[in-house]
Amino acid sequence: MNEKLTLSEARLKLEYYCSYQERCHLEVVDKLKQLGMTKPEVDDVVVHLIQNDFLNEERFARAFARGKHRIKSWGKIRIVNELRQRHISAPNIKCALTEISDEQYQDTLDKVAERHWETIRETNIQKKKKKFCDYLLRKGWESNKVYDKLKEFEINT
Numbered sequence: 001m002n003e004k005l006t007l008s009e010a011r012l013k014l015e016y017y018c019s020y021q022e023r024c025h026l027e028v029v030d031k032l033k034q035l036g037m038t039k040p041e042v043d044d045v046v047v048h049l050i051q052n053d054f055l056n057e058e059r060f061a062r063a064f065a066r067g068k069h070r071i072k073s074w075g076k077i078r079i080v081n082e083l084r085q086r087h088i089s090a091p092n093i094k095c096a097l098t099e100i101s102d103e104q105y106q107d108t109l110d111k112v113a114e115r116h117w118e119t120i121r122e123t124n125i126q127k128k129k130k131k132f133c134d135y136l137l138r139k140g141w142e143s144n145k146v147y148d149k150l151k152e153f154e155i156n157t
Contacts, residue, residue: 004036010045018054022063024086028055061088061096069100073112076100078140109141113149129154 032042049055068074122128136146
């Protein structure tokens with residue numbers, strides 16, 4: 001890209017970027033750097049986006065938690081870690097987790113665990129248990145919940 005964007009062009013471009021999907025500050029800053037903006041210009045655009053409610057970290061965190069839990073079936077540990085990687089503040093992370101009700105959380109775990117247990121084609125029961133636990137732990141589910149689920153399946157088999 002040879003031509004450098006003016007400040008108003010960058011504002012418009014980023015308003016659109018933030019309006020079709022919730023963004024975190026990190027994504028916006030990265031996008032502006034990619035567009036060749038200087039540090040003062042980046043700061044100016046970010047302030048503009050915040051003041052005009054295009055950029056809101058709490059709203060991003062809430063949407064992120066809801067989406068990743070509902071669509072990707074992530075547990076709270078994975079959601080928290082991913083939000084931390086995006087430099088979301090602890091109060092906003094705590095707020096984001098309130099988007100997932102305890103019943104919804106347990107229902108998702110039940111469905112994911114059941115589905116995965118049935119799909120593991122392993123004859124060695126120890127290997128099957130390990131694959132089951134590894135999968136759920138990777139998805140960010142709490143170890144005590146994973147092991148409780150495992151015990152449930154052991155009783156029922």
